[in-house]
Amino acid sequence: MTATTTHPSGPPLAPEAAKPKKQKKAKVRTIGRNPVMTGVWNTVAMGVALVMAFPIYWMILTTFKTNKDLISQDPTFWPSAFSFDSYKTIFDDKEFLPSLQNTLIITVGAMLLGLAVGFLAAVAVARFKFRGRSFFIVTMLVVQMVPLLAIIIPLFVVMNKAGMTGSLFGVILAYLVFTVPYVIWTLRSFIVNIPAELDEAAMVDGCTQWGAFFRVILPLTLPGLITTGVYSWIQAWNEFIVANTLLASSGAKTSMMWLTFYSTTPTRGADYGSQMAGGLLVSLPVIILFVFFQKKVSAGLTAGAVKG
Amino acid sequence: MSVTTNETVTRSGKSGPAPVGKPQRRGFFAAGQYIPYALLLPAIVVLVGVLAYPMFRLFDLSFQNVNRYAYLVNPSLAKYIGFDGYTNILGDHQFWEVVLRSIYFTAELVVLSLVLSMLIALLLNRVSNWARVTVITVMMFVWAIPALVNGQVFRWLFSSNGGVVDYLAFLVTGDESWKHYDWFADPSVGLYVVGASVIIWGALPFLVLGLYAALTQVPVELTEAARLDGASGFQVFRHVTIPVIRPFLMISAALSFIWDFQVFAQIYALRNASPEPGYWTIGTYLYMNGIVRSRYSESSVISIVMILMMLAVLVYYIRQMLKIGANER
Numbered sequence: 001m002t003a004t005t006t007h008p009s010g011p012p013l014a015p016e017a018a019k020p021k022k023q024k025k026a027k028v029r030t031i032g033r034n035p036v037m038t039g040v041w042n043t044v045a046m047g048v049a050l051v052m053a054f055p056i057y058w059m060i061l062t063t064f065k066t067n068k069d070l071i072s073q074d075p076t077f078w079p080s081a082f083s084f085d086s087y088k089t090i091f092d093d094k095e096f097l098p099s100l101q102n103t104l105i106i107t108v109g110a111m112l113l114g115l116a117v118g119f120l121a122a123v124a125v126a127r128f129k130f131r132g133r134s135f136f137i138v139t140m141l142v143v144q145m146v147p148l149l150a151i152i153i154p155l156f157v158v159m160n161k162a163g164m165t166g167s168l169f170g171v172i173l174a175y176l177v178f179t180v181p182y183v184i185w186t187l188r189s190f191i192v193n194i195p196a197e198l199d200e201a202a203m204v205d206g207c208t209q210w211g212a213f214f215r216v217i218l219p220l221t222l223p224g225l226i227t228t229g230v231y232s233w234i235q236a237w238n239e240f241i242v243a244n245t246l247l248a249s250s251g252a253k254t255s256m257m258w259l260t261f262y263s264t265t266p267t268r269g270a271d272y273g274s275q276m277a278g279g280l281l282v283s284l285p286v287i288i289l290f291v292f293f294q295k296k297v298s299a300g301l302t303a304g305a306v307k308g
Numbered sequence: 309m310s311v312t313t314n315e316t317v318t319r320s321g322k323s324g325p326a327p328v329g330k331p332q333r334r335g336f337f338a339a340g341q342y343i344p345y346a347l348l349l350p351a352i353v354v355l356v357g358v359l360a361y362p363m364f365r366l367f368d369l370s371f372q373n374v375n376r377y378a379y380l381v382n383p384s385l386a387k388y389i390g391f392d393g394y395t396n397i398l399g400d401h402q403f404w405e406v407v408l409r410s411i412y413f414t415a416e417l418v419v420l421s422l423v424l425s426m427l428i429a430l431l432l433n434r435v436s437n438w439a440r441v442t443v444i445t446v447m448m449f450v451w452a453i454p455a456l457v458n459g460q461v462f463r464w465l466f467s468s469n470g471g472v473v474d475y476l477a478f479l480v481t482g483d484e485s486w487k488h489y490d491w492f493a494d495p496s497v498g499l500y501v502v503g504a505s506v507i508i509w510g511a512l513p514f515l516v517l518g519l520y521a522a523l524t525q526v527p528v529e530l531t532e533a534a535r536l537d538g539a540s541g542f543q544v545f546r547h548v549t550i551p552v553i554r555p556f557l558m559i560s561a562a563l564s565f566i567w568d569f570q571v572f573a574q575i576y577a578l579r580n581a582s583p584e585p586g587y588w589t590i591g592t593y594l595y596m597n598g599i600v601r602s603r604y605s606e607s608s609v610i611s612i613v614m615i616l617m618m619l620a621v622l623v624y625y626i627r628q629m630l631k632i633g634a635n636e637r
Binding site for chain 2: 075270
């Protein structure tokens with residue numbers, strides 16, 4: 001208990017701690033950690049990694065298995081021969097590429113529109129003082145908490161009345177429900193941290209107002225725009241319920257809808273090779289983006305992610 | 309150039325920390341009064357159109373008797389029935405079954421995923437660098453996979469025909485009957501074992517990486533001092549580590565609850581787009597009633613009840629986020 005009361009004051013300790021860093025680390029080792037235990041823990045960690053990675057491994061492995069391997073009662077942990085038939089089946093499916101195109105249009109549209117609308121509002125909230133400002137900020141947070149599933153019915157009813165069911169643009173508009181509040185909430189903190197002195201200085205140096213905007217504010221907000229853009233992209237790409245509800249009446253499908261329909265067709269229901277290949281191909285753009293922007297996305301997610 | 313930047317630095321240094329209060333409209337935006345509202349306008353129009361008005365319609369619909377037929381084919385059938393919709397739903401024993409199942413399922417998911425992620429995060433704190441990097445890399449890939457695909461992959465893993473989990477169980481036990489064990493035949497096994505494992509598997513990366521980051525914030529001096537004073541490993545964890553990471557722990561518990569209570573995509577994909585009633589938690593129930601069976605009014609009532617049930621946690625979460633936001637500003 002005494003330990004908690006002797007709270008080390010951070011700043012005074014800092015310069016001291018900076019010098020004998022190596023020595024300190026060695027000291028930490030000696031307390032409660034020995035190489036044998038580290039070996040044990042490493043083994044346990046590898047076990048965790050194995051369990052976590054196994055479903056992904058199995059998914060990828062399945063896509064390369066030959067039909068013979070797939071049908072066999074006892075699954076093999078390494079294919080007897082590699083086959084690309086599953087991928088061929090997917091690309092031969094007439095609906096696969098159009099659905100991918102639809103998803104791409106919707107995702108890019110929702111991302112760009114969400115960023116544009118959200119950025120303007122974020123600037124207003126971060127740089128201006130006006131009546132209802134804090135109300136607006138709180139609303140943006142509260143609004144993010146509304147479960148998408150809960151408003152899907154009225155959203156359908158409203159979109160139907162506006163004649164937008166069945167059109168990709170309707171889906172883009174619907175996706176603004178989750179992109180815009182998130183973009184505003186997250187970008188706000190990015191813009192707040194840009195000192196007003198910076199654009200003042202640029203204008204003193206001869207920039208026009210728009211020059212100051214494009215050369216100072218926009219570049220400095222870029223990391224925030226990337227974070228929120230990637231997040232919006234991932235959310236829109238993975239979304240299924242809204243797209244499925246709004247597009248059901250028309251023939252158009254998004255990738256996630258296609259994947260669901262593909263798995264439920266009687267002829268494909270048991271063909272796990274092509275199902276896994278389809279699933280992998282559909283998630284590939286998100287996986288690449290996620291791994292590439294790993295740090296930014298995880299920071300953004302922990303900062304204000306509410307939608308799972 | 310360098311002169312001006314120096315100037316700004318010294319000036320902002322003199323004017324004290326954080327130019328927050330008075331000089332709100334400076335620099336680029338030193339223009340008129342109307343500008344903030346003009347900037348907000350698109351966002352407000354969009355949010356009223358796709359959120360506020362639908363929310364209003366949600367309440368409106370919940371007092372009517374609208375379904376697909378009464379809405380699209382024969383609108384004259386639609387009429388206001390007051391609270392009858394609510395009494396119908398609240399008197400429906402299936403609804404209470406679903407609510408109870410959701411509560412059990414959510415409790416299982418939140419507790420298991422938090423405990424597991426805490427253990428893994430503590431583990432990451434002890435292992436060598438290469439092991440940590442390996443685990444974190446795997447976590448990133450798991451995190452990146454869409455929820456719908458998660459469900460699909462686990463349907464294949466647990467398939468009763470050539471599924472690898474059955475085969476592994478056979479290898480471990482040597483019992484042939486495991487080879488065709490149907491994990492989905494009994495919904496309580498399918499939901500509380502298979503469904504839980506998909507969702508926890510997908511939820512772990514966020515929690516583990518977050519908790520691990522929080523653990524690195526625990527000052528080494530504190531744990532060391534506690535150790536020297538004779539505290540056991542568990543006591544250090546209980547009385548030093550937990551209090552320090554408490555804020556993140558509470559937020560992630562709240563988030564886990566919010567996500568898990570309305571879970572849909574994983575279960576939907578796990579049961580190949582047609583989950584049996586035994587698999588219905590409130591999210592799935594809402595979808596099956598509202599979209600599949602097109603009972604618009606009934607599912608509006610369910611939506612509202614669902615939001616009300618989440619309200620306490622939602623309010624708690626929002627307050628926490630606002631506190632963090634206030635510190636930031």
